[in-house]
Amino acid sequence: xxxxxxxxxxxxxxxxxxxxxxxxxxxxxxxxxxxxxxxxxxxxxxxxxxxxxxxxxxxxxxxxxxxxxxxxxxxxxxxxxxxxxxxxxxxxxxxxxxxxxxxxxxxxxxxxxxxxxxxxxxxxxxxxxxxxxxxxxxxxxxxxxxxxxxxxxxxxxxxxxxxxxxxxxxxxxxxxxxxxxxxxxxxxxxxxxxxxxxxxxxxxxxxxxxxxxxxxxxxxxxxxxxxxxxxxxxxxxxxxxxxxxxxxxxxxxxxxxxxxxxxxxxxxxxxxxxxxxxxxxxxxxxxxxxxxxxxxxxxxxxxxxxxxxxxxxxxxxxxxxxxxxxxxxxxxxxxxxxxxxxxxxxxxxxxxxxxxxxxxxxxxxxxxxxxxxxxxxxxxxxxxxxxxxxxxxxxxxxxxxxxxxxxxxxxxxxxxxxxxxxxxxxxxxxxxxxxxxxxxxxxxxxxxxxxxxxxxxxxxxxxxxxxxxxxxxxxxxxxxxxxxxxxxxxxxxxxxxxxxxxxxxxxxxxxx
Amino acid sequence: xxxxxxxxxxxxxxxxxxxxxxxxxxxxxxxxxxxxxxxxxxxxxxxxxxxxxxxxxxxxxxxxxxxxxxxxxxxxxxxxxxxxxxxxxxxxxxxxxxxxxxxxxxxxxxxxxxxxxxxxxxxxxxxxxxxxxxxxxxxxxxxxxxxxxxxxxxxxxxxxxxxxxxxxxxxxxx
Numbered sequence: 001x002x003x004x005x006x007x008x009x010x011x012x013x014x015x016x017x018x019x020x021x022x023x024x025x026x027x028x029x030x031x032x033x034x035x036x037x038x039x040x041x042x043x044x045x046x047x048x049x050x051x052x053x054x055x056x057x058x059x060x061x062x063x064x065x066x067x068x069x070x071x072x073x074x075x076x077x078x079x080x081x082x083x084x085x086x087x088x089x090x091x092x093x094x095x096x097x098x099x100x101x102x103x104x105x106x107x108x109x110x111x112x113x114x115x116x117x118x119x120x121x122x123x124x125x126x127x128x129x130x131x132x133x134x135x136x137x138x139x140x141x142x143x144x145x146x147x148x149x150x151x152x153x154x155x156x157x158x159x160x161x162x163x164x165x166x167x168x169x170x171x172x173x174x175x176x177x178x179x180x181x182x183x184x185x186x187x188x189x190x191x192x193x194x195x196x197x198x199x200x201x202x203x204x205x206x207x208x209x210x211x212x213x214x215x216x217x218x219x220x221x222x223x224x225x226x227x228x229x230x231x232x233x234x235x236x237x238x239x240x241x242x243x244x245x246x247x248x249x250x251x252x253x254x255x256x257x258x259x260x261x262x263x264x265x266x267x268x269x270x271x272x273x274x275x276x277x278x279x280x281x282x283x284x285x286x287x288x289x290x291x292x293x294x295x296x297x298x299x300x301x302x303x304x305x306x307x308x309x310x311x312x313x314x315x316x317x318x319x320x321x322x323x324x325x326x327x328x329x330x331x332x333x334x335x336x337x338x339x340x341x342x343x344x345x346x347x348x349x350x351x352x353x354x355x356x357x358x359x360x361x362x363x364x365x366x367x368x369x370x371x372x373x374x375x376x377x378x379x380x381x382x383x384x385x386x387x388x389x390x391x392x393x394x395x396x397x398x399x400x401x402x403x404x405x406x407x408x409x410x411x412x413x414x415x416x417x418x419x420x421x422x423x424x425x426x427x428x429x430x431x432x433x434x435x436x437x438x439x440x441x442x443x444x445x446x447x448x449x450x451x452x453x454x455x456x457x458x459x460x461x462x463x464x465x466x467x468x469x470x471x472x473x474x475x476x477x478x479x480x481x482x483x484x485x486x487x488x489x490x491x492x493x494x495x496x497x498x499x500x501x502x503x504x505x506x507x508x509x510x511x512x
Numbered sequence: 513x514x515x516x517x518x519x520x521x522x523x524x525x526x527x528x529x530x531x532x533x534x535x536x537x538x539x540x541x542x543x544x545x546x547x548x549x550x551x552x553x554x555x556x557x558x559x560x561x562x563x564x565x566x567x568x569x570x571x572x573x574x575x576x577x578x579x580x581x582x583x584x585x586x587x588x589x590x591x592x593x594x595x596x597x598x599x600x601x602x603x604x605x606x607x608x609x610x611x612x613x614x615x616x617x618x619x620x621x622x623x624x625x626x627x628x629x630x631x632x633x634x635x636x637x638x639x640x641x642x643x644x645x646x647x648x649x650x651x652x653x654x655x656x657x658x659x660x661x662x663x664x665x666x667x668x669x670x671x672x673x674x675x676x677x678x679x680x681x682x683x684x685x686x
Contacts, residue, residue: 014648015664188607191648205589226591264547265554267589271646283527284549284575286588302546336544344651346612351651383608387645397525419650421612433611435644443588 002035006054006061009040010114010198011230018051024342025053028076036081042199044112045098045353047345054094054447055083063094063346072142099369101430103353104321104331106339111199117237119245122202128247129450131186134210135255139169142214144429146317148325155182155273155310156385156414158336158403164307167297171305177217178306179208180282181314183224183231184266184273186384189417192341195353197231199313201238202247202321205261207314209252210321211307212259220230220261221301223278225504226268235263274489275308278441288445290488308414312341317328334357334452336402346419347373363397365418377422381430381506385414387437388494390501391421391430404431410497427509431502432460438495449492452483460510469511476503519570524669530560539574549575553592562593590642597640598633600678602626606643609650609677618654621668625675638679 007013022038029036046052049065052191056062060388062083064075071089072080078087081217091097105111114121114310117350122128132298134142148383181204185193196204209219224232239261242248250258264282267271272281276290279301293299317337320328328338336358344351349371366372366379373379381391390411391500399405407414421430442449456479463472480496487493502510530654538555542548547625552571556563563586572579604619626634626641633640652664658674 011647011662012649012652015652015655015662050652159643178583185648186644186646188609189650190646191650194648227644227657230662264550266554266591267550268591268644281550282547284547284585286585346609346650346653363553387608409618417609417650419612425612430608430611433608437607441645 001081003058004037004056005081006039006041006056008043008051008199009230011194011228012042012047013043013051014230016051016066017069021051021053021067021072024069024072025076025080026382028072029081032081039115041109041114042116045108045195046097046350047352048348048350049091049352052091052094053080055080057249059081060093060095060379061095063091064089075165078113078229080182083347086132099350099352099354102368103355103383104339104357106319106328106331106356107203108200108313108353109319110203111195111353112412114200116199117241117440118200119201119202119241121412122200125200126322127208127318130321131206131209131247131253133321134213135253139214139216142321143169145320145325146214149316149320149328150325150332150335151313151316151320151328152336152403154312154316154341154415156187156412158413159327161309161313164297167215167295168217168305168307168384169300169325171347176302176304177215178217178301178304179211179215179217180279180301180308181208181220181222181271182275182278182308182310183222184294185226185228185311185415186224186270186273187340187388187415189345189383189419190386190415191344191345192343192353192416194228194231196311196315197222197228198234201235202242203315203318204235204311205238205242205247207317208261209247209259210317211309211314212243212274213252213255213257213382215305216308217305217307218257218258218260221282222261222263223266223272223282224263225266232263232265232370239263244272258506269443270437271443271489274491278308279306288443289491291488295371298305305456317355331340331357333357333400333402334404338403340401340413340416342401343415343417344370344420345417347375347379347422348420349374359400360404361398361400362418365401366420370420370425373420373422375422375424379420379425380423380425381421383419383421383430384417384500385412386417387434388497389414389499390504391427392501393505395505396429411501412497417472426512427502427506428512430456430461431510432464432494434498435460439492442491446486446492448483448486449488449495452487452492454481454494455479456483460499463510464512466511473503473511530564530567531625532566532570533615534559534573535564537572538541539551543574543620549577549582550589551674553586562596565594574626598637600638600659601640603642603644603647605645605647605649605653605655605657609646610654613653615654618656618666618668618671621670622656624667639675 052065053067054061133300151161272287277287281287340355440454446449646653
């Protein structure tokens with residue numbers, strides 16, 4: 001058989017020259033008169049090894065990485081096309097890689113294996129089994145499965161997904177209902193949504209169709225950030241193909257129920273990741289946060305009952321339906337059931353996607369998976385959960401990844417992004433940036449966020465300049481409290497968390 | 513190197529040229545959609561390169577909204593621009609993961625090399641520089657975005673090479 005060579009097509013691989021790598025490999029094979037099948041697969045999430053080239057000769061997939069364009073000719077000489085293993089960048093059979101072997105990939109079981117746009121690949125690897133199960137069930141029975149799985153919103157708030165679904169299901173059926181996917185993955189350090197959309201887009205589509213069937217919604221929107229052009233192209237194409245095969249459209253797989261899906265492009269406003277601001281934006285307005293209640297589940301998009309779920313929450317649903325709620329709920333700890341897709345990023349040697357049951361400690365992630373900093377210097381601080389979450393000093397790294405355990409620290413897991421900093425970081429500058437970011441991205445509706453963030457930058461500047469530090473530190477504490485208690489949404493309400501964590505754990509950096 | 517200009521003149525050539533009919537075409541193709549305004553603004557910016565002041569009245573009339581409402585939406589979102597950009601829009605990620613890998617130094621280097629700050633366009637109209645907060649490439653930081661290409665593990669040296677290639681290839685085309 002012709003050997004199959006895989007070169008990933010996700011943003012990370014492309015950002016390091018994967019298209020050029022693919023072109024050179026094809027060229028080299030042509031020059032040698034060797035017949036190969038070049039597949040553009042998704043990424044396996046081993047980001048530090050991207051572009052990760054795999055060669056399948058029929059005896060497993062032998063991987064090489066990282067393979068940047070300048071590396072290709074030497075690798076070809078060293079026998080890449082024959083899957084020879086004596087080159088230093090050969091990683092052996094990729095399935096045996098410890099980074100992958102130690103994971104529990106339930107949601108991400110398929111990424112990297114397949115051509116993301118091939119529906120046949122998707123079906124051959126267990127795709128659409130959740131939907132097949134869902135069409136046999138009543139809406140209530142589907143919601144019950146989600147409820148029994150214990151799934152909590154993976155976007156950051158960890159609100160039980162089934163409560164949203166039940167609320168929308170309970171609204172009278174004689175009205176338009178919507179499924180809205182929040183794909184405005186704006187938190188730095190987060191890229192799991194992107195991996196789903198670029199590497200396994202039918203998974204998200206399947207999850208949204210199931211949600212539509214469950215609550216009687218026939219229209220879905222994926223609100224996608226503009227910063228993800230690759231995901232946009234892949235999703236649009238996947239939706240067209242899914243429609244052509246009857247997974248979307250007027251009659252979903254012979255159920256007589258319709259479900260239409262459309263990608264709506266955001267326009268670079270971080271606040272639109274907040275669900276009510278997102279809905280305003282979808283309606284064609286400024287992304288101003290709405291007061292809750294009314295809840296979006298009752299009075300959501302265009303005033304209609306609406307499920308707003310993160311990409312990962314929706315992408316988890318097919319597994320729950322296909323394998324049963326208990327298969328998911330059996331994993332995890334405490335009230336955090338199932339798996340957490342952790343995204344390890346920043347100054348780290350082995351950054352990537354790590355899907356594991358809740359309960360793994362942060363230190364295991366940093367050391368066993370991450371292998372320390374990329375710079376080789378000692379780690380100083382780790383920010384988990386995005387720009388609105390606390391910076392954790394080493395004394396807190398033995399905390400298990402669990403929503404409640406992190407909340408107990410005054411921290412959070414958020415969307416599962418982990419950003420590592422080495423000892424050259426100036427934590428005072430990080431505290432200042434938290435306020436600066438809020439000033440740039442605040443929607444402006446409520447005063448504590450709009451004005452507080454600007455004042456926060458000014459006060460921190462005064463503290464750092466040594467101007468009456470004690471008085472200004474007291475003022476900063478007071479300001480943080482006002483923002484936490486007085487802001488309308490999490491943007492202003494949580495911006496103080498990284499600032500307060502710096503005041504508490506890295507005070508010398510602030511007053512330095 | 514090129515000097516910055518805050519108020520660039522409209523570019524010559526297809527991109528940047530517009531008339532009310534071209535705006536109307538984009539508006540009419542999308543106005544039936546629920547919540548049509550963002551899709552319309554994207555379509556206009558994709559076609560013309562920016563959203564001209566004169567488009568506001570056309571959109572407002574078609575959607576039966578006030579010009580103030582349309583203007584308010586355009587000005588709310590970082591992505592929409594009301595003046596032409598350079599040939600290439602270059603975004604530098606300024607968010608935490610890229611900070612941990614030295615994006616501040618990269619940012620200074622690029623600004624110095626191009627001779628402009630954020631939201632400015634080089635005098636030769638080659639580059640418009642914008643900040644961005646996360647491109648989702650956080651395990652291979654720092655990242656920049658050149659038009660629709662995201663580039664990871666960026667260094668000052670790699671950037672200089674890229675800038676040179678882009679400038680040279682533009683000359684060749686001309």
